[in-house]
């Protein structure tokens with residue numbers, strides 16, 4: 001499962017920060033997950049649960065901020081929400097846009113006890 005390596009990566013980032021800040025127990029981790037980041041939030045939650053065992057995150061609460069993907073049409077400058085990478089501009093029906101957000105996959109904040 002792809003999400004498991006993502007979860008392990010997240011845990012490594014948190015552990016590294018915890019070491020720098022001399023934190024012993026992490027109580028909460030906030031993660032930004034974009035809707036086109038390639039990660040399924042439910043799967044990531046499950047993977048985090050498994051991967052956090054026996055780490056300083058063992059009892060941490062995982063808070064996920066789902067960030068809806070947004071794109072800007074290169075033809076008419078219309079900004080619209082997209083569900084997946086292959087969407088058309090609802091205004092002019094073109095398939096030429098740049099992604100504004102939605103690819104996020106990062107640790108936003110950590111809280112320690």
Ligand SMILES: [Zn+2]
Pocket residue numbers: 073074075076077078089090091092093094
């Ligand atoms: Zn357009």
